[in-house]
Amino acid sequence: MFARGTDEPKGLGVVGDAFVDSLRAQADGMNIASYGVDYDAGKLQLGTGDGAKDVIKHVKSMAASCPDTKIVLGGYSQGADVVNIVAGNPIVGIAWGDALPSSMAVNIAAIATFGNVANRSGTKLPSQSTMFAGKAIDLCNPADPICHAGPGNAWSGHTDGYVPVYTTQAADFAAAKLLAGRAPLGPTLGPPSAYGQPPGSVPDAPIYASPPQGTDHMPPGYQQSPAYTSSEPGYAPSVVAGLP
Secondary structure, three states: OEEOOOOOOOOOHHHHHHHHHHHHHHOOOOOOOOOEOOOOOOOOOOOHHHHHHHHHHHHHHHHHHOOOOOEEEEEEOHHHHHHHHHOOOOOOOOOOOOOOOHHHHHHEEEEEEEOOOHHHHOOOOHHHOOOOOOOEEEEOOOOOOOOOOOOOOOHHHHHOOOOOHHHHHHHHHHHHHHHHOOOOOOOOOOOOOOOOOOOOOOOOOOEEEOOOOOOOOOOOOEEEOOOOOOOOOOOOOOOOOOOO
16 A cells, blocks of 8 residues: 655555565565555645545455455655554644554554655654554655755655665565565475375376385385386396385
């Protein structure tokens, strides 16, 4: 789930798109769906509270219908303030609303914010939130005047300063959180050999072997090789690995 920046058209926004693309590449083998937070991202910034409500509504819906699905929450610029509200850290003077119920924090695997004005306002960041301890990363381009109060700021540091370096860094962080909870894959079974098949596999063709030395009886599940029988000249029983 990603909240876009100010004046961006509905969807994930430029930073959100780059973040999700990088996350899909790094969270190998996982199915990453995306959801653009539904809110008014206008210049007056009056819709962030509604954005937070939409996030909470969507988290609750996902928790009810797909409880094992882990959610990655992100926001850029004004969208980062939507995340601040969800994390219980509303910015003073900007529209705010209710935080995510703490009981649902378990459904959030990772949080990433970019160009977050909370860096300048002194408000507690999602990365410092007790509810999301260890799950959040907040990234500020040093040339971004929205989140950085020092010298060398330029507006381009905010609009063009996050893709791809910071979006890749955030995706690496989020992917590690997602993959940390995955069960390891089981051993890969190889193809059947001439004398048997991997443990646990089901034979789909006869398995041939020579009879164990000193007997004419084959072990269960094996057939005597049609090429060699005890009545043929030159036949010499051999001990096959794995047979008695």
